[in-house]
Amino acid sequence: MSSIMTNTSALTALQSLNATNKSLEATQSRISTGYRVADASDNAAYWSIATTMRSDNQALSTVSDALGLGASKVDTAYTGMNKAIDTVNAIKVKLVAANGASAADKEKIDIEIKALQGQMKSYADSATFSGANWLSVDTTTGHTAAGTFDDVKIVSSFNRNAAGTVSLGTIDIKVQDIKLYDAFATATGLNDGILDATRLGTTGARQAAASAAVAGTDAATDTYTVSTLSVKGFSDAQITKQLGVVEAALKEMTTAATNLGASKTRIDGQKTFTSSLMDSIDRGVGQLVDADMNKESTRLQALQVQQQLGIQALSIANSSTQTILSLFRG
Structure with missing residues (x-):
């Protein structure tokens, strides 16, 4: 029709x-x-997944920045620790030279030791990055317990579980175990820094209370501190005990440097993983929404x-x- x-x-x-x-x-x-899916109207499920994953990727980018900042702080502390170890080794050499030396020579050696002690403190004070110094600290205030430095937490991961709940992972740095000096006025050798801690001359162990050594008079209760020890007027027996104290401090410093190195390696590995994870998420989102x-x-x-x-x-x-x-x- x-x-x-x-x-x-x-x-x-x-x-x-x-x-x-x-x-x-x-x-x-x-x-x-x-984009194949640019708006929720194109594919609501894919758009929702992609939006969430893009948000998570932005969070991971911030985590990567935090890891980079943390790595720099650890590296700075590690560098300062290594220089301090070299200086303490130099003091150790001077103590060996002072053993059996004349009084006049001990005075000269003492001048060199004092210079090395000053250099040691300078290294610790200068090991600062972005306002953070883990070698020369002051735990008077700002910490859970006075005299004890709270662990430093470096954000290392952003996590989302199956239920959608997010959480942050951290790498903890135990600054209390690596600090060299602590300005806390009433601190004892048990929670002082490695170099300003009071140590028993016979064992090199940290002591809660100091028993000042008298030059030329050796006593079993004598205590020494690496940052202030002196050979001027001290007997060979006392200098031998000072060597033991320095050796004990060196052992703690070596352990601290090892911990810092391990933390640096862990941070670098986590940063590499985070970068790879971000690339993986980008690829996954692209497969969902890219044209x-x-x-x-x-x-x-x-x-x-x-x-x-x-x-x-x-x-x-x-x-x-x-x-x-x-x-x-x-």
Whole structure:
């Protein structure tokens, strides 16, 4: 049936053209944005996952920055510790030279030891990065217990469990075990720094209370401190005990340097892992929402052809009503 009121062919052609135009708009949007899923309306599930993972990746970027800052602090403390160890070794050599030396020579050696002690303190005071110094500290205030330095926590990971709950992982640095000096006025040898701790001359062990050694008079209860010990006027027996005290401090410093080195290695490894994890998340998100440009390019060309054919079909359908006029011509 031919009708001038309802052109069924034109309606069909128009619907087909509208569908083609809609597909063409979607394809052009994917090409211009680079995303197959740019909005929640494109695919709500994929968009939600991608948005969450992008947010987590931003958090991981901050974690990477925190690890870099932490690594710098650890490296600074490690450098200062190594220089301090070298200086304590130099003091040890001077003590060996002072054993059996004349009084005049001991005075000269004492001057050298005092210079080394000053250098040692300078190294500790200078080991500062971004306002953090773990070698020369003051635990008077700002810590859970006066005289004890709270562990330093370096953010090392951002975690999200299956329930969606987030948490942070940390690498803890036990500054209390590596500090060389502590300005806490009432601290004892048990919680002082390694170099300003009071130590028993006979064993080198830390002591809660000091028993000042008198030059030239050896006593079993005598205590010494690496940062202040002196050979001027002291007997060979006392100098031998000072050697034991220095050796005990060196052992603690070596352990501290080892811990710092292990922490640095762990931080570097975690930073490498975090970087790889961020790349992995980027790839995963890309597989969910990125557009395949080769595929979209091919689809665009096909849709453009379909659009042209649809316009032609609609034109033909609209012109078909013109043939009805011929039925009424004489």
